[in-house]
Amino acid sequence: MSLLALLHFLSFFIYLYMFWFVLYKNPKALLNRVCAMLIFCFVIWTFGAIFISEVIYSKNTARLAMNLYSIGWCSFAAFSVWFDLVFAKKEKILKKKITYVWLFLPAILFTYKQWTGFLIVDFISQPYGWSYTWSKSIWHLLFYAYYSLYMLYAVYLVFDFGRKTKRLREKKQAKIMVTTSLIALNLGSLSNVLLQELNIHRVPALADVLSLIWLGGIVYAITRYGLMTISPETAAENILATMDDSLILIDPDSRIITVNQATLDLLGYKKQELIGSSVTTILSDGDYAERLKELMQKGTIRDYNTFYRTSSKEKIPISLFMSLLKDKAGELAGIVCIARDMREIRRLLQKEKELAVTAAAAEVERRRATELERLNQDLKEAQAQLVQSAKMAAVGQLGAGVAHELNNPLGGILGYAQFMLEKLKKPEFSPEDFQSCAKYIESIERESNRCKGIVENLLKFSRRPISAKHEPLDIGEALQETLSIIGHQLKLKDIAVSTDIKPDLAKVAGVTNQLQQVFANIILNAQQATPEGGQLKITAKNIADTHKVEIDFVDSGCGISEENLLHIFEPFFTTKQKDKGTGLGLSVSYQIIQEHKGNIEIKSQPGKGTTVIVILPAINK
């Protein structure tokens, strides 16, 4: 292989490596792909050039090779422009379809013209291989014009981009690319066009090899300045493609660089429609400019509430998060915007609110129930307390009667005990004395038992019931016990008590102590209503066919006026003097009878007397 062929061959491999390298770096980025295509032009070119670099190949072979690799040299200018358009972020131009027509139509046309013999027309044998001559037709001039203009335009794009960009890295990249491409363009044109045109064939055409300088510059930019390794575009595309939130990457001039799928779904645009356009086209104007200033100062803004404008002009409320995206060198690369669809948030908030309301209502309900239960408990407690208070008030009223009741037997006990002691002191103690003493002791025992009974009944009456458990009880017994405590009270007031308790009286279920309280209240009321003496008749009988027991208390007292009868069961209602009554007796009695599922009724005729009727449900009958 000749030295020249080897040179092309090596170049071929270098281009091939570059091609692989660029795609390897980032196969998905458009920049890398276009760059690879540009490199591929030179891959074809250098490969074809091998076959005109040695005379061992025939003229026909050389022509065939030339026709093949003309694809490379006809197209590189177009790919170069494309590459630099991408590099310079000329999104708007790239978006237009017509761009690709004017880019590639000439390349195809000139390739066709080469194949049909309008460009390189002849090959001249040289010591280094084959030289060639350009045709004299207008086409070869047009070709010169085409590639020169395209290449200059491409260089201009990079130069302009490098001049305008504020990013130092991009400036450096642009500088390298402009420099290397200009060198390669000039040397290549000299080698392949000017010298051939001037029929100076001693120097072989080396534009393809010389272009290594240019493409080497690009690759240098890649490795040295990371042109293709990490770009905002690729980062956004790769990482954020699967995000649920809408993401928009915009450049510092607020033009959209890319958007993710979520944004497209939300807005109803196609990606190509959005890229390159101002972000304000999809944002509902508002105070974007002000917010942008704020963003530049702070670096990040959150909860910017604004609206998206969809392709169908619908407004979607969004909460926008914006953050400056900086590169390694700390330069502003773009702005990341993440928009959250507030409709969903609002819906969720609403739902949460509703749930909270439901939960709160449930909580309120629960608290109310607890409170009610507590109040109920308190009420029960208060009622029990009231019953007890009323009872103690009644016991208080009994005081005098009970003292009288107790002091009589106590007087007997004390008297007999002292009497016997006197007798025992006497020297003589006859059998008669002995008999008398036995009689006195009997009296003492009897009177002691009487005291015991009174105290027991009093305690039984005044004790607060441990449990209000209803047990079968004998009303007759309960009445007698009650009378044993307060009977004397009546006697003192000259009230004749008569009881008529039917022997077949049915038992009732209840709390003895509580029912006795009711009876005591009624009896004490009767006593107080009869200050001048009179009668109290107590009757207890079964009511025929009703399984109920009726207890009547009929007194011959002063009676109750019709008006007072209306209030008789009200708590604290009393007609008595302040120290004589609490006004609780009957209201508590009413309550107790209610608890026993019974009924209490009062009938009265002023001046003639009062009848209290207590009806209780019977058991066992």
Added chain:
Amino acid sequence: MHADIHILVVDDEEVMRRLFTDILQDQGYNVTVVCNGEEAQGKIKDKFFDVAFIDVHMPVMNGIQTLHVIRKISPDTAIVMMDSFPDVLSEEAEKQGAVTCIHKPFNIKEVTEVIEKTIAGKKHPKVKE
């Protein structure tokens, strides 16, 4: 010993009547016991009593009413009231001419002492027919 001394006891309590009977008879007094004021009225009309023990709290006629009745019929009978708890009636009785008032439960000495004092203070008892 004291057989000529007549004592009347008015009490609705049976044990009291028995106690008075037993104690005073043992000491030789002539004891008459009745249940209430009405009965007392009947007895006092029949004979003179040196001392009358009257319970303040009684049915039918209370102690004060009984006191009035006795004083009306037999003003020279010494009257001793008995009560089982301090009461306005007791004070009232003393104002109305009762000698004294003893409180149940009393010591039997109080009873005998009050009788002896009363007798000592009355040299010439009169019988009112």
